[in-house]
Amino acid sequence: MYLSAATLALAFASGASAHAHMYGVWVNGVDQGDGRNAYIRSPPNNSPVKDLASPDLACNVNGGKAVGSFVKAAAGDKLTFEWYHDSRSDDIIAESHHGPIITYIAQYTETNGASSIWTKIAEDGYDASTKKWAVDKLITNKGKQDFVLPATLAAGRYIIRQEIIAHHESDTAFNANPARGAQFYPSCVQFEVTGAGSAVPDQDFNFNTGYTYADPGIVFNIYAPFTSYSIPGPAVWSGAGSSPATKTPTPATTTSAPVIAGPTLIPGESETPTATSAPPAAVTTSASAAPVVTTPATTAAPTTLVTVTGSATKPRPTGKGKGKCGGGRRRRRAARAAAAKKHL
Numbered sequence: 001m002y003l004s005a006a007t008l009a010l011a012f013a014s015g016a017s018a019h020a021h022m023y024g025v026w027v028n029g030v031d032q033g034d035g036r037n038a039y040i041r042s043p044p045n046n047s048p049v050k051d052l053a054s055p056d057l058a059c060n061v062n063g064g065k066a067v068g069s070f071v072k073a074a075a076g077d078k079l080t081f082e083w084y085h086d087s088r089s090d091d092i093i094a095e096s097h098h099g100p101i102i103t104y105i106a107q108y109t110e111t112n113g114a115s116s117i118w119t120k121i122a123e124d125g126y127d128a129s130t131k132k133w134a135v136d137k138l139i140t141n142k143g144k145q146d147f148v149l150p151a152t153l154a155a156g157r158y159i160i161r162q163e164i165i166a167h168h169e170s171d172t173a174f175n176a177n178p179a180r181g182a183q184f185y186p187s188c189v190q191f192e193v194t195g196a197g198s199a200v201p202d203q204d205f206n207f208n209t210g211y212t213y214a215d216p217g218i219v220f221n222i223y224a225p226f227t228s229y230s231i232p233g234p235a236v237w238s239g240a241g242s243s244p245a246t247k248t249p250t251p252a253t254t255t256s257a258p259v260i261a262g263p264t265l266i267p268g269e270s271e272t273p274t275a276t277s278a279p280p281a282a283v284t285t286s287a288s289a290a291p292v293v294t295t296p297a298t299t300a301a302p303t304t305l306v307t308v309t310g311s312a313t314k315p316r317p318t319g320k321g322k323g324k325c326g327g328g329r330r331r332r333r334a335a336r337a338a339a340a341k342k343h344l
């Protein structure tokens, strides 16, 4: 069927300019102002990173460009990172973008952070009891994600990196089909931390090697039945500095349903509109309380890598590596129309 140039342009625009990025930081409930290119190493747009080999996975595009300011905070402070879609306090991110929000810290660097320097200090994934993802709550909380700066953290300059991982196209790995894959939205914020603590983050995590396409928290099908979700990366840092936290490999906890979902693969469709918001019962993940993914008693044989039966998903002719948001399939046109509303 014939598509006009205008229609095509719109389709491209909706695919390339959706998503989310960070506006600024609050310290103990106090707004620190517009942080973009001030204390945040802001990327040029809100597109995701999908290639796990890209140095942009650490601190996004421009991650190696130090900015002029630092957020000042004390160890133990409550921090809030505020996200938005196109303008502050808008719809934040497309509802289809279910996924976790994870926060890491590193000693301050003027490099792009693409090396073994990171320690996980907070994470929020999927709550099986409420069936809510961190991203769902982020939208309810008007873009705000809370966490606590570890109370024992040594004073000094740091970069705190928070990322959203959107799983609406991650039933297939990016390296198997560059038109799909998990979407990473990393944002790096420069911090000057005060306090009397002496704990030094020591996990030495490297995103380019620590995040892999074999990780069930990265290649994950949100459209097939599941009961739990294993957040990627290391365990949350103990913060005490006594015993370096190491990640115990978690077997995939997804149900053994086939990886490729059936016809229900419509981004956003499974989302029930969040009605009146619960009190912003902030997801305050303190460094010591790593939410433990409860696995069903059945010792699930560690599902080796989710084998992607590539033929089930048709590669899209427009497949580009970056910035794709929609993911049309059978109902491409309907999805486009919806995407144009939700994603622009």
Ligand SMILES: [Cu+2]
Pocket (backbone or CB within 6 Å): 018, 019, 020, 094, 097, 166, 183, 324, 325
């Ligand atoms: Cu998006």
